[in-house]
Amino acid sequence: MSLAVSKLFNRTKTKAERHDWVMANLDLVQMGHAKDKRPSEISGGMKQRVGIARALSMEPKILLLDEPFGALDALTRAHLQDAVMDIHARLGNTMVMITHDVDEAVLLSDRIVMMTNGPAARIGEVLDVTISRPRNRIELASDRTYLKCREAVLKFLYERHRFIEAAE
Known part of the structure; x- marks a missing residue:
């Protein structure tokens, strides 16, 4: 350094x-x-x-x-x-962070840019995370906004995955 x-x-x-x-x-x-x-x-x-x-x-x-x-x-x-x-x-x-961890993305982000799969990946959806800072991971475990954001990311991932499987 x-x-x-x-x-x-x-x-x-x-x-x-x-x-x-x-x-x-x-x-x-x-x-x-x-x-x-x-x-x-x-x-x-x-x-x-x-x-x-x-x-x-x-x-x-x-x-x-x-x-x-x-x-x-x-x-x-x-x-x-x-x-x-x-x-x-x-x-x-x-800070721009690439992660595959849904909980990490919601905890650390103000905005989550979700990408589609494959070599021609592109922006699939953008989610604004409106949880106030500072954030406490223990308190967030039952926070409604946190849970809604987490659900939105998981829903995107599973819906996109099913779409790709159906296309194969």
Whole structure:
């Protein structure tokens, strides 16, 4: 991460400012304590956090997250989802996330763009998620709006799947 920050900000930040920037981004994902660890010394969840910090350190206007939690256990996944919600609340960055997890999509999104299947996939439906922030996953388990959004996504997925099976 330091290498990328140094390369990008070499002319605009001093060495101390670049170090502080790296540490600020590691702290944002609660990884400052592991700043001196090697990749082989940290868990998969910690690697995901560092990846998010590295991306944020480049000051992107839009952050693309492609299945960022796919290979993680449920607890680590939940903690990282909470961290992403916290980061979004603090920074206000636009985040575009690709996921196949319906609950994750509804929890993290303000808008869900559902795609049709196949090589000629296109936008099938767009769902605005009107749940207020901050979001608490435990409270959402019985929230009517959350459940309606979840149902709408599942309905889209199952209806599209049946359509494709019928066409084969």
